[in-house]
Amino acid sequence: MSAAEDDERASVQVVTPDGRFEPNAAAEEYLPYLERVTDDDQRRFYRDMAVVRRFDAEAGHLQRQGQLALWAGSHGQEAAQVGSGRALRAQDTIFPAYREHAVAKIRGVDLLDVLRLMRGLTNGGWVPEEVGNFHLYTLVIGAQTLHATGYAMGVALDGAPTGDPERDEAVLVYFGDGATSEGETSEAFIWATSFATPQVFFLQNNHWAISVPVSRQSRTPLVDRAAGFGLRATRIDGNDVLASYAVTAKQLDDARAGRGPGFIEAMTYRMGAHTTADDPTRYRGSSELEEWRARDPIARFRTHLEAQSLADDGFFADVDQEAADFAADIRRRVVELGPPDPALIFDTVYTDEHPLMSAQQDWLRAYEAGFGA
Amino acid sequence: MTTTWTMSRALNAGLDAALAADGKVLLLGEDVGPLGGVFRVTDSLAAKYGPSRVFDSPLGEAGIVGTAIGLAMRGYRPICEIQFDGFIYPAFNQITSQLAKLTARHEGKASFPVVIRVPYGGHVGAVEHHQESPEAYFAHTAGLRVVSPSTPNDAYWMIQQAVQSNDPVVFFEPKSRYWPKGEVDEESPAATLHTSRVVRGGTDLTLVGHGAMVAMMLQAAEVAATEGTSIEVVDLRSLSPIDFGPLVRSVEKTGRLVVAQEAPGFASLGSEIAATVAERAFYALHAPVLRVSSFDTPFPPAKLESLYLPDADRILEAVDRALDY
Ligand SMILES: Cc1ncc(C[n+]2csc(CCOP(=O)(O)OP(=O)(O)O)c2C)c(N)n1
Ligand SMILES: [Mg+2]
Numbered sequence: 030m031s032a033a034e035d036d037e038r039a040s041v042q043v044v045t046p047d048g049r050f051e052p053n054a055a056a057e058e059y060l061p062y063l064e065r066v067t068d069d070d071q072r073r074f075y076r077d078m079a080v081v082r083r084f085d086a087e088a089g090h091l092q093r094q095g096q097l098a099l100w101a102g103s104h105g106q107e108a109a110q111v112g113s114g115r116a117l118r119a120q121d122t123i124f125p126a127y128r129e130h131a132v133a134k135i136r137g138v139d140l141l142d143v144l145r146l147m148r149g150l151t152n153g154g155w156v157p158e159e160v161g162n163f164h165l166y167t168l169v170i171g172a173q174t175l176h177a178t179g180y181a182m183g184v185a186l187d188g189a190p191t192g193d194p195e196r197d198e199a200v201l202v203y204f205g206d207g208a209t210s211e212g213e214t215s216e217a218f219i220w221a222t223s224f225a226t227p228q229v230f231f232l233q234n235n236h237w238a239i240s241v242p243v244s245r246q247s248r249t250p251l252v253d254r255a256a257g258f259g260l261r262a263t264r265i266d267g268n269d270v271l272a273s274y275a276v277t278a279k280q281l282d283d284a285r286a287g288r289g290p291g292f293i294e295a296m297t298y299r300m301g302a303h304t305t306a307d308d309p310t311r312y313r314g315s316s317e318l319e320e321w322r323a324r325d326p327i328a329r330f331r332t333h334l335e336a337q338s339l340a341d342d343g344f345f346a347d348v349d350q351e352a353a354d355f356a357a358d359i360r361r362r363v364v365e366l367g368p369p370d371p372a373l374i375f376d377t378v379y380t381d382e383h384p385l386m387s388a389q390q391d392w393l394r395a396y397e398a399g400f401g402a
Numbered sequence: 403m404t405t406t407w408t409m410s411r412a413l414n415a416g417l418d419a420a421l422a423a424d425g426k427v428l429l430l431g432e433d434v435g436p437l438g439g440v441f442r443v444t445d446s447l448a449a450k451y452g453p454s455r456v457f458d459s460p461l462g463e464a465g466i467v468g469t470a471i472g473l474a475m476r477g478y479r480p481i482c483e484i485q486f487d488g489f490i491y492p493a494f495n496q497i498t499s500q501l502a503k504l505t506a507r508h509e510g511k512a513s514f515p516v517v518i519r520v521p522y523g524g525h526v527g528a529v530e531h532h533q534e535s536p537e538a539y540f541a542h543t544a545g546l547r548v549v550s551p552s553t554p555n556d557a558y559w560m561i562q563q564a565v566q567s568n569d570p571v572v573f574f575e576p577k578s579r580y581w582p583k584g585e586v587d588e589e590s591p592a593a594t595l596h597t598s599r600v601v602r603g604g605t606d607l608t609l610v611g612h613g614a615m616v617a618m619m620l621q622a623a624e625v626a627a628t629e630g631t632s633i634e635v636v637d638l639r640s641l642s643p644i645d646f647g648p649l650v651r652s653v654e655k656t657g658r659l660v661v662a663q664e665a666p667g668f669a670s671l672g673s674e675i676a677a678t679v680a681e682r683a684f685y686a687l688h689a690p691v692l693r694v695s696s697f698d699t700p701f702p703p704a705k706l707e708s709l710y711l712p713d714a715d716r717i718l719e720a721v722d723r724a725l726d727y
Binding site for chain 2: 151152153156157164165169172174175176177178179180181182183184186187212213216217219220223373376377378379380381383384385
């Protein structure tokens with residue numbers, strides 16, 4: 030049995046890798062959540078995935094052209110991200126890792142701000158409250174799982190759920206298979222179950238942590254490990270956008286209703302390099318890549334849309350045009366970005382007055398001014 | 403109105419006042435609930451404020467600080483207790499790489515008013531990991547504020563001021579000073595959080611230190627006075643930022659400075675103070691700034707701690723060297 034086939038066991042799947050709409054037995058309990066997905070929603074999912082894939086490619090080009098310090102791609106993981114991102118409700122709060130570009134876009138982050146981070150112009154980039162409660166990227170593996178859990182503890186402290194899913198809040202945190210080995214991630218699971226937080230842990234198991242395969246992180250399926258912590262744990266075909274949508278929507282609604290924290294293991298694959306600084310040919314073979322290419326989330330969904338007569342050539346041409354325009358706009362705006370204000374070094378380290386910040390900023394100003402004379 | 407309290411009791415009253423003043427203040431950590439903390443600093447607060455304001459966390463320091471960060475993002479002002487100095491290290495990433503940097507990473511659009519209380523220091527005869535002085539790690543980290551009270555009165559006020567700070571504060575409680583009593587003025591604070599203070603006037607030499615060292619320095623000054631040496635004692639109170647003004651003025655008057663600390667001396671707060679005073683009061687100095695510290699070794703078994711930790715005699719030895727210079 031190949032790795033991909035093994036992963037498919039007991040995973041919720043709605044659309045098969047070759048694009049047939051055939052929910053499997055594991056998908057049964059999530060079907061009510063699929064019923065609310067309109068034809069427009071399905072086209073929206075496709076558009077989200079296609080535009081972000083084009084954006085991701087453009088960002089890779091920009092890095093190679095010296096416009097970015099680094100790029101961490103999302104290629105291959107679009108279905109996991111778009112399905113879960115679209116399942117979130119407006120009032121929900123998201124804690125990403127660093128490659129959830131599709132979710133960032135869905136929540137309203139200007140993806141130029143992600144590129145400002147990767148260009149070395151900021152260590153943040155946006156104000157979470159202004160962009161759909163999408164928190165800052167966290168590069169320290171696993172650290173954000175605890176922030177999400179603390180935030181969700183706060184949601185619970187603010188009041189019991191009203192029972193209205195349109196109002197009750199939930200928290201979603203993204204992390205990778207490598208992150209599951211960090212002690213902090215385990216602590217987050219423990220705190221979440223102990224305090225019955227309204228949150229969902231969304232693991233994108235893309236099978237690699239840089240060059241280290243997931244078998245080095247765990248010999249038991251990670252979904253089973255999560256269940257051992259007492260989380261409501263579900264494994265999904267992470268390259269199936271409808272499975273990702275339906276399972277995340279249900280998990281979030283269970284969490285917001287006070288039924289405790291949930292966990293989703295989305296089986297997916299990092300099609301590209303870990304980042305632009307990585308060379309995957311040193312540690313993985315092309316046959317694995319080919320196997321996953323046959324499970325591509327976008328091609329699969331396109332076949333499904335066509336088979337169900339939900340989209341025609343005109344639609345796909347329009348999406349391609351939107352993706353190309355989006356990429357061109359990002360490119361134009363990236364190259365126009367100016368340098369950051371040096372005051373950024375000092376001004377916001379503390380909220381309240383701090384004597385060292387003002388003294389050292391004054392010193393730097395005077396020093397710099399000395400060259401102008 | 404003044405009351406006579408131990409520092410433990412004063413901290414308890416200060417925490418009580420902070421919890422009463424603001425419904426967003428939470429108290430969490432290992433055993434802080436019904437037990438009232440292993441030093442009883444949080445005694446009776448769980449009963450008074452209930453389990454949604456004062457609660458036991460699971461046992462994990464990264465979890466305590468990491469979730470406190472999330473609570474702060476939600477608008478709460480968590481006060482975390484780390485049970486002992488030597489157990490803060492599992493939280494090091496969450497304190498130094500997360501909490502400390504998050505205000506800057508948000509470019510000032512978010513504040514992280516988290517207080518981390520840490521009972522610290524030796525002279526209590528405890529087993530390994532229960533007597534350390536790790537404050538320099540945190541003073542070295544931009545984005546944190548670090549303070550340490552030396553008296554019940556300061557403890558009472560500084561813990562409330564720390565809770566009011568909009569920045570993270572690592573609050574080091576000198577555990578050897580938990581039980582001696584002192585006067586607490588419940589009406590008005592003696593000073594703001596980040597000011598140092600001259601606690602004994604003198605003319606021949608300045609002694610500076612913080613936490614439990616303040617009592618040692620006062621003891622040393624008392625002995626020196628009987629031998630005709632007049633020592634001025636400065637209580638640092640705040641370790642980051644350091645309020646150098648009173649210290650530099652004192653050195654300008656006395657011309658001699660000895661820094662005393664329980665922490666190992668290498669790359670310590672004492673190093674920073676010596677360097678800064680040398681920069682700012684170079685022409686006033688009649689002798690190099692001397693440091694009295696613990697040795698640059700792991701904290702030894704408790705039966706050897708009296709050889710490892712500085713005491714009044716070792717401070718006096720350095721005083722003599724500075725005066726002889
Ligand atoms: C605490 C920490 N250790 C090491 C690294 C370096 N590093 C960056 S990404 C990465 C692999 C992460 O793998 P995974 O969690 O599976 O996420 P993925 O990159 O596959 O999305 C490592 C080791 C880091 N960023 N943080
Ligand atoms: Mg991975």
